[in-house]
Amino acid sequence: MKLTGAEIIWECLKREGVDVVFGFPGGAILPAYDALTKYPEIHHVLTRHEQGAAHMADGYARASGKVGVAIATSGPGATNLVTGIATAMLDSSPIVFITGQVGSKTIGTDAFQEVDVTGITLPITKHNYLITKAGDIAQAIREAFYIAKSGRPGPVLVDITKDAQQQTAELEWEKAAPRLPGYRPRLRALPSEYHRATEMINAAKRPLILAGQGVIKSGATDELLQFAGTAHIPIAVTLLGIGGIPATHPLNLGLMGMHGEAWVNQAIQQADLIIACGMRFDDRVTGNLKTYAINAKKIHIEIDPSEVNKNVQVDVALLGDLREVLGELQPSVHAAEHAEWHASIAAMKGDSAVRDIQNLPDSGHLYAAHVINDLWRLTRDHETIVVSDVGQHQMWEAQYFHHEKPRSLITSGGLGTMGFALPAAIGAKFACPDKEVWVVCGDGGFQMTLTELATIAQEKIKINVAIVNNFYLGMVRQWQEFFYDKRYSNTPLIGPDFVKLADAYGHKGLRVTKRAQVETAVQEARAHAGAVLIDFRVEREDAVFPMVPAGADLHNMIRRPHRQKDVPTKTADDRDWEMPAVATTAATPPASLHPPSAPKAKTTKAAAPKP
Amino acid sequence: MPRHTLIAYVEDKPGVLNRVASLFRRRNFNIESLTVGRTEQAGVSRMTVVMDTNEHGARIVEAHLYKLVNVLRVDDLTHKRALNRELALVKVRTTPETRVQALQLVDVFRARVVDIEAGALAIEVTGTPEKIDKFELMMRDYGIIELVRTGAVSMARGRESIGANPPLVHAELANGNGAVAPAPVSGVAMAH
Ligand SMILES: Cc1ncc(C[n+]2csc(CCOP(=O)(O)OP(=O)(O)O)c2C)c(N)n1
Numbered sequence: 022m023k024l025t026g027a028e029i030i031w032e033c034l035k036r037e038g039v040d041v042v043f044g045f046p047g048g049a050i051l052p053a054y055d056a057l058t059k060y061p062e063i064h065h066v067l068t069r070h071e072q073g074a075a076h077m078a079d080g081y082a083r084a085s086g087k088v089g090v091a092i093a094t095s096g097p098g099a100t101n102l103v104t105g106i107a108t109a110m111l112d113s114s115p116i117v118f119i120t121g122q123v124g125s126k127t128i129g130t131d132a133f134q135e136v137d138v139t140g141i142t143l144p145i146t147k148h149n150y151l152i153t154k155a156g157d158i159a160q161a162i163r164e165a166f167y168i169a170k171s172g173r174p175g176p177v178l179v180d181i182t183k184d185a186q187q188q189t190a191e192l193e194w195e196k197a198a199p200r201l202p203g204y205r206p207r208l209r210a211l212p213s214e215y216h217r218a219t220e221m222i223n224a225a226k227r228p229l230i231l232a233g234q235g236v237i238k239s240g241a242t243d244e245l246l247q248f249a250g251t252a253h254i255p256i257a258v259t260l261l262g263i264g265g266i267p268a269t270h271p272l273n274l275g276l277m278g279m280h281g282e283a284w285v286n287q288a289i290q291q292a293d294l295i296i297a298c299g300m301r302f303d304d305r306v307t308g309n310l311k312t313y314a315i316n317a318k319k320i321h322i323e324i325d326p327s328e329v330n331k332n333v334q335v336d337v338a339l340l341g342d343l344r345e346v347l348g349e350l351q352p353s354v355h356a357a358e359h360a361e362w363h364a365s366i367a368a369m370k371g372d373s374a375v376r377d378i379q380n381l382p383d384s385g386h387l388y389a390a391h392v393i394n395d396l397w398r399l400t401r402d403h404e405t406i407v408v409s410d411v412g413q414h415q416m417w418e419a420q421y422f423h424h425e426k427p428r429s430l431i432t433s434g435g436l437g438t439m440g441f442a443l444p445a446a447i448g449a450k451f452a453c454p455d456k457e458v459w460v461v462c463g464d465g466g467f468q469m470t471l472t473e474l475a476t477i478a479q480e481k482i483k484i485n486v487a488i489v490n491n492f493y494l495g496m497v498r499q500w501q502e503f504f505y506d507k508r509y510s511n512t513p514l515i516g517p518d519f520v521k522l523a524d525a526y527g528h529k530g531l532r533v534t535k536r537a538q539v540e541t542a543v544q545e546a547r548a549h550a551g552a553v554l555i556d557f558r559v560e561r562e563d564a565v566f567p568m569v570p571a572g573a574d575l576h577n578m579i580r581r582p583h584r585q586k587d588v589p590t591k592t593a594d595d596r597d598w599e600m601p602a603v604a605t606t607a608a609t610p611p612a613s614l615h616p617p618s619a620p621k622a623k624t625t626k627a628a629a630p631k632p
Numbered sequence: 633m634p635r636h637t638l639i640a641y642v643e644d645k646p647g648v649l650n651r652v653a654s655l656f657r658r659r660n661f662n663i664e665s666l667t668v669g670r671t672e673q674a675g676v677s678r679m680t681v682v683m684d685t686n687e688h689g690a691r692i693v694e695a696h697l698y699k700l701v702n703v704l705r706v707d708d709l710t711h712k713r714a715l716n717r718e719l720a721l722v723k724v725r726t727t728p729e730t731r732v733q734a735l736q737l738v739d740v741f742r743a744r745v746v747d748i749e750a751g752a753l754a755i756e757v758t759g760t761p762e763k764i765d766k767f768e769l770m771m772r773d774y775g776i777i778e779l780v781r782t783g784a785v786s787m788a789r790g791r792e793s794i795g796a797n798p799p800l801v802h803a804e805l806a807n808g809n810g811a812v813a814p815a816p817v818s819g820v821a822m823a824h
């Protein structure tokens with residue numbers, strides 16, 4: 022069958038099972054867009070920015086477990102994808118990116134809209150291709166799909182010159198099968214390693230499982246629960262591991278790391294065995310590596326050998342797919358109770374409950390934590406996917422929305438990309454049209470990609486957006502409050518009237534200023550057929566607790582304050598939290614940034630917003 | 633920091649050298665020398681990378697190299713019986729008085745004079761990088777006009793060929809529809 026290169030692209034996507042792609046056209050990809058008219062079975066979602074297309078493909082991939090596809094033109098189209106590609110790379114999302122490139126004869130001449138896309142994306146893709154001949158397209162796309170989804174998943178980019186799209190070639194599907202002699206997506210540990218691991222597990226007195234995104238990617242929920250259940254091993258989760266095991270499961274301790282619960286981080290520091298399952302000891306979960314889990318032997322179950330011994334030296338590495346590895350370990354794990362260990366973790370919870378803001382009566386103030394917890398309560402009986410952005414609201418979401426199922430939380434963890442949530446939610450909605458999709462984002466991040474509200478309108482999809490509006494780049498403000506003497510340099514910000522904005526795009530807009538209004542607004546949003554945006558005007562200077570300052574010891578966290586009065590403190594003197602002594606030394610910026618003689622910068626504050 | 637010599641078999645495709653070289657920059661490793669050339673197998677090139685790193689760093693680099701799709705095999709020759717050779721061309725200043733001395737040193741190092749002019753000698757010297765270091769040092773006294781070194785190439789001693797196939801891991805090829813075939817059973821020792 023002789024086809025043009027452009028037709029080969031769609032033919033291959035179709036055969037790979039693709040029915041939706043996210044993209045934005047332009048000169049160098051025009052032949053492909055023209056050929057798309059012959060493929061009605063593939064739905065193209067026109068985004069308003071290529072970054073949006075990348076995040077949509079990412080949201081689609083994370084919600085479905087399938088490969089997402091994003092398309093852009095050469096030059097600025099491709100460079101606009103870059104943030105989305107890096108986001109996918111750091112969170113191991115399987116995505117195939119297709120970009121148009123200038124004609125092969127003009128490559129290297131700085132032709133109109135020519136950039137070296139394969140060069141630019143080299144360090145942020147799992148692999149990439151520059152294709153200059155129609156006859157090479159099929160194999161590149163097939164390999165791209167295979168590489169993207171196998172092993173540790175990741176983004177793959179295929180850059181195709183305009184002339185390659187225009188030429189014709191024979192499409193020989195079988196001949197175009199992946200030929201990747203150097204690619205080893207599946208590794209297996211030696212039996213001796215399994216033997217050592219089971220000995221450690223059966224000998225441990227205070228074992229702890231650290232569950233990361235690998236649990237979700239590998240579909241290992243049942244295997245992990247069975248494994249943990251046999252020996253009664255408690256489980257701590259990473260941000261991206263949330264949903265991998267049910268929040269309400271008795272062995273689930275909760276979130277670890279920088280904003281993890283105090284008892285979870287304490288448990289890590291006291292454990293005598295850590296079993297890391299599909300997580301990579303990111304600096305946001307370890308804190309100071311020198312004091313991290315020094316009492317524990319460590320077993321690392323990991324699909325990517327380059328993650329083993331990268332940040333934390335481990336005693337045993339079990340390479341491979343988590344689900345298969347757990348299946349292999351299971352028969353040799355002895356039943357155990359570890360009652361003492363569980364009792365001591367329970368004791369570590371101590372006064373945490375009384376510090377929890379959820380246990381305060383409604384005082385008329387609107388706290389983000391309340392908004393999120395209410396949202397969870399009101400949606401918990403439904404199949405809900407929350408897509409959170411990056412900032413304080415993201416951490417409150419992680420703490421107060423209790424996810425029971427894999428793929429029910431989608432968030433940018435590794436790159437921490439503001440602006441991710443709205444477009445990613447659109448992708449998630451295409452993956453799961455029957456699920457209720459909620460965006461939880463800050464006023465700052467929302468303003469980075471709100472342009473995709475038009476995409477929602479054009480596609481007529483139903484998404485609910487909760488803007489946790491504090492008129493601040495809140496997380497940065499929090500760091501300024503804690504570590505920069507409250508000099509709020511460029512963190513106060515204003516936004517548009519979000520209710521009017523929603524209206525301008527043809528969506529419904531609501532505003533909530535009191536806790537008593539939360540339920541009505543959420544129910545109204547759920548009942549409304551179209552997309553709804555809720556502007557939650559929350560306390561402006563609230564902070565996320567607990568917090569392990571960057572680089573501090575995991576056990577030296579800033580605890581939640583005892584909130585006698587539930588009004589956020591306004592000055593440094595009446596603050597009700599205490600910085601651990603060790604943390605200040607670790608987190609204080611280098612002295613050069615704070616010359617002792619320098620006059621103190623004046624605190625700048627945005628004019629208080631009028632609700 | 634100790635010196636490590638890694639060899640990598642790579643697919644001979646455009647951009648592969650760039651992928652390997654940028655990996656070292658990206659992961660913050662310092663390359664002392666990197667050489668590439670063809671091998672006995674068509675379509676397969678071989679790189680010798682000499683780098684400053686400790687054992688831990690070498691393992692990390694090895695794992696990252698393996699992650700590159702076009703890398704077929706990586707071997708660390710640092711602790712193996714291996715041949716390491718480098719070639720240098722050195723142009724030195726000579727006067728009628730110093731020329732004989734210089735030529736004697738050329739003999740001692742089993743180097744060769746490849747060009748001679750009034751006031752200058754061009755010398756080709758091969759050997760281990762350490763030997764070339766020494767030769768360079770000795771030639772300094774005469775005044776080095778220009779010097780170029782190729783970087784080391786290395787090969788394990790013994791009868792066996794290393795070949796492009798890795799010893800303990802092997803690739804699993806996609807089946808017809810690009811789906812993942814059942815897991816092969818092979819040991820892995822890379823992580824340790
Ligand atoms: C693209 C991008 N730029 C900058 C940052 C740094 N950053 C992290 S959190 C944050 C503040 C986010 O503010 P907002 O979206 O209002 O959320 P909030 O923290 O107030 O909940 C910033 C600027 C980032 N993560 N991503």
Ligand SMILES: [Mg+2]
Binds near residue numbers: 491492495
């Ligand atoms: Mg904000």
